[in-house]
Amino acid sequence: MRIEKVFAMPFANLYPLYLKKVASKGRSREELDAVIGWLTGYGTSEIEQQVGSGNDLEAFFATAPRQDLDALAIKGVVCGVRVEQVEDPLMRRIRYMDKVVDELAKGKAVDKIVGR
Template sequence: MRQEKVFAMEFARLYPLYLKKVEAKGRSKEELDQVIGWLTGYRDEGLRRQIEAGSSLETFFAQAPRFNPNAALIKGVVCGIRVEEVEHPLMQKIRYLDKLVDELAKGKALEKILRK
């Protein structure tokens, strides 16, 4: 998929897929929201507003209250691509989020996912 299409994708379309993925592995919506909040600074209300507004991924990340500086500690492969080697800043943020959701779904401890 071309980057422009990915950037234009609505976060509201991805969120239920993330939720389904983590719940299928016994994790909770609260844990998913905590992981998203750690990365982006969004809390419950802000996250809900982004979903209701139908914000694109580009807007979702551009309007994030803050982007966690420890995101650079996220390493690994998502869809065959090393997240730490992604050159486009927005695509890297999207891949960081994908990697965190994968780690949550795989049962990794929240403390480790949140790089504490």
């Protein structure tokens, strides 16, 4: 998938996939919102607003209240890509989000994810 296509993907399409992934592993929507909120500064109601807005991933991150600088400590591989080596800043933020959702789905505690 080309980068431009990823940026144009509506957050409303991605969020239910994340929710399904974490729920299938016994994790909750609140936990998902907590890790996404840690990365972006969005609260639960703001995440719901983003889902309803139809914003694509580019707009989702562009309007995010903040990026936690601790996110720069995220290391690892998602879909065969080492997140810390992704050059495009927006793509790196998307990969960070993928990585924390993966960690949540694999059973890592929320405080371990956000307390890097």
